Amino acid sequence: MSSILAFYEEKISYYNNALTRLKPYATAVAALRMACFGGIAWGIYKWAVTHSSAWITTTLLLVVAFVILVRAAWRLNDRKGLLEKLLFINTNEQQVLQNKPNEFHNGEEFLSYGSIAGDLDVFGPGSLYLLLNRTTTGHGTKQLAGLLNAPPLNPTDIEDQQQAIRTLSTQRELGQLLTAYGLINGEKKGNMDDIGNWLQQPQAIHGNRFINIMRFLTPLYSTIFLFNWLITGSYGMLIPVILVNWGIIGMYTKRIQQQHLLLGKKEAILNQYATILSLFTKVETGNSVLLKKEKDKAAQAHHTVKKLSRLAAMFDQRLNLFINFFLNSFFMYDIQCLWALESWKQLNKEQFNEWIHSVGMIESLNSLATFAYNNPVYKYPTIHTDKLAITATQLAHPLIAAEGRVANDCSFGDNEKLVLVTGSNMSGKTTFLRTLGINLILAQCGAPVCATSFSFTPMVIRGSIRVSDSLQEQTSYFMAELKRLQLIIHFLQQQTVPVLILIDEILRGTNSEDKTYGSEQFIKKLIKYNCLTLFATHDLTLSRLEEELPKQVSNYCFESTIRNGELLFDYTLQRGVAKNKNASFLMEKMEII
Numbered sequence: 001m002s003s004i005l006a007f008y009e010e011k012i013s014y015y016n017n018a019l020t021r022l023k024p025y026a027t028a029v030a031a032l033r034m035a036c037f038g039g040i041a042w043g044i045y046k047w048a049v050t051h052s053s054a055w056i057t058t059t060l061l062l063v064v065a066f067v068i069l070v071r072a073a074w075r076l077n078d079r080k081g082l083l084e085k086l087l088f089i090n091t092n093e094q095q096v097l098q099n100k101p102n103e104f105h106n107g108e109e110f111l112s113y114g115s116i117a118g119d120l121d122v123f124g125p126g127s128l129y130l131l132l133n134r135t136t137t138g139h140g141t142k143q144l145a146g147l148l149n150a151p152p153l154n155p156t157d158i159e160d161q162q163q164a165i166r167t168l169s170t171q172r173e174l175g176q177l178l179t180a181y182g183l184i185n186g187e188k189k190g191n192m193d194d195i196g197n198w199l200q201q202p203q204a205i206h207g208n209r210f211i212n213i214m215r216f217l218t219p220l221y222s223t224i225f226l227f228n229w230l231i232t233g234s235y236g237m238l239i240p241v242i243l244v245n246w247g248i249i250g251m252y253t254k255r256i257q258q259q260h261l262l263l264g265k266k267e268a269i270l271n272q273y274a275t276i277l278s279l280f281t282k283v284e285t286g287n288s289v290l291l292k293k294e295k296d297k298a299a300q301a302h303h304t305v306k307k308l309s310r311l312a313a314m315f316d317q318r319l320n321l322f323i324n325f326f327l328n329s330f331f332m333y334d335i336q337c338l339w340a341l342e343s344w345k346q347l348n349k350e351q352f353n354e355w356i357h358s359v360g361m362i363e364s365l366n367s368l369a370t371f372a373y374n375n376p377v378y379k380y381p382t383i384h385t386d387k388l389a390i391t392a393t394q395l396a397h398p399l400i401a402a403e404g405r406v407a408n409d410c411s412f413g414d415n416e417k418l419v420l421v422t423g424s425n426m427s428g429k430t431t432f433l434r435t436l437g438i439n440l441i442l443a444q445c446g447a448p449v450c451a452t453s454f455s456f457t458p459m460v461i462r463g464s465i466r467v468s469d470s471l472q473e474q475t476s477y478f479m480a481e482l483k484r485l486q487l488i489i490h491f492l493q494q495q496t497v498p499v500l501i502l503i504d505e506i507l508r509g510t511n512s513e514d515k516t517y518g519s520e521q522f523i524k525k526l527i528k529y530n531c532l533t534l535f536a537t538h539d540l541t542l543s544r545l546e547e548e549l550p551k552q553v554s555n556y557c558f559e560s561t562i563r564n565g566e567l568l569f570d571y572t573l574q575r576g577v578a579k580n581k582n583a584s585f586l587m588e589k590m591e592i593i
Helices: 002-050 053-097 108-113 115-119 128-132 138-149 155-169 172-184 191-200 209-232 238-251 253-263 267-280 289-319 321-331 333-374 429-444 477-494 512-526 540-548 583-589
Strands: 389-395 408-413 418-423 453-456 460-464 499-504 531-537 553-563 566-575
Touching (some): 002 053, 053 172, 053 333, 108 115, 108 138, 115 429, 128 138, 128 333, 128 429, 138 191, 155 289, 155 333, 172 267, 172 333, 191 267, 191 333, 209 333, 238 253, 238 333, 253 333, 267 333, 289 321, 289 333, 321 333, 389 429, 408 429, 408 566, 418 429, 418 540, 429 460, 429 499, 429 531, 460 477, 477 499, 477 512, 512 531, 512 540, 540 553
Parallel strands (some): 418 531, 460 499, 499 531
Antiparallel strands (some): 389 408, 389 453, 553 566
16 A cells, blocks of 8 residues: 555655646746737837838737747646646545545435445445546446446456456556546536437438538638639629628528537537547557457547537637628638538437447546555455355455454355344444445456455345435335335345345334344245345344254354443454343443433
8 A cells, every 4th residue: 555655645746846847837938928919019010100011020920929829828728737637636546545535526416326325335425436436527427326336247247347447457647647638628517418419409401402502602602702802802792692691591590509509618528528538549458358349439439529529619619709700701600510510410420429438438447447556455356157155355344444444254155045143233233234235346346345355146236224214205214114125025026136135123113023023034035035135133033043944044243242341342253143232231331221
């Protein structure tokens, strides 16, 4: 870990120094630009007074110098923006390694994806998504969320993801550039949705034979008559052409405005996607089939998406009143832009969504590759294809700081269908369920897991850990819990793939005898399905199921001890049934009883 921190500290120092070195250049260019502007104004004044050709020449040279300096200022500003984003990225990574919050989005809008997302803290503050997320585009954000919510189950897909993450994790310079350029042109909500809507709309003018003829004829006549006006001073022939141009534009004004509502101010977001695709053509794919596939898509797409960005920028020039009036009067500028855009749409409409999906895939892979790089002690898991099982050594929760987490060894499954975990309050039962679930998500996404070894059968995860009542739905806690359990059974009845069920203490809202009977019957029903269940409970009487259902049910526990008047937990998973109780001890200590 120290070498990883050193890498980020070195980068932070480098980018800080680079920004410091850039500042005097920017100041000098700004001063020279102001001097040129003053020189141009002085040159125009002197030419007006003296009519000397020397002043015309000097002024023109100053204009050229001014244009060069403006372009230099743009380049310096772009460079400054890139350096600032790279500095932010490395500072953020340093903070994450020091157990401070990640500055990227936490994905709380995806909590509606399902109850297991809330149970395992997949989305929202302090979540797995927040730990992993380095996406900058809407598609990247959704792609990563979709991957965590429904990770692949096919072993080949998981191994492809794993190889891609392994390979990309060694290319941090490229990975940081992908993030930095994405941040420079941050996507606004709805931007790509507008472009998607434009792609689905019928052509506004493309294919219209009259427009196709006139878009060539009127600019041709305008050019001829403009030269005639400059040479002869006669502009009479220009007026009919201008009237015809505006007449045609007037016929299609509504369509033009509708198209611009969807495409207006989209240059930056399209440039963001094009830049990410362009950068990804430089990735070293190694043995990764997935990286090669995405690289091939990027190579095919980046020039074409960049062209759409330029066309969108040209279309935005209609917002400049001077350009709008002049270019529409002589060249039907709006018509020319819209024709070019719709020509692009006709050629690339079918592939565009695939290209944009590729950007999302690139960003989600880069997020997971950053996680892999930041955690070199984590291990890539292996996959079981011949049995339903999870086996791990030194398994711990990746959202708990390294110095505060306790690792456990475990081996569940094969003939075993249900693991009953007993223990007192605060002993670590629920945390262990979440540890297993969240590491399985990471494993199926192809990422390394917080363990020294981890082998698993790909499984869908369902459970009931965090249940709440609902005033809006007039649902009590007890009924909300029953509905959650009902959903689990319905889900199992429809599934052909293996399922991991995580249950934490059911039927809290009923009497002990009823709770024990209901829990026993629920457990007996669960073991009939193609699932592996971890069932945490305080109800020690359920432990008799190990004798009643040998090899199918196993007892594990987390123990607490009382030493020198203090309650102590070691958070270590053990075989057997919990023996110690802490509720009455704590009540006495707190003088409740």
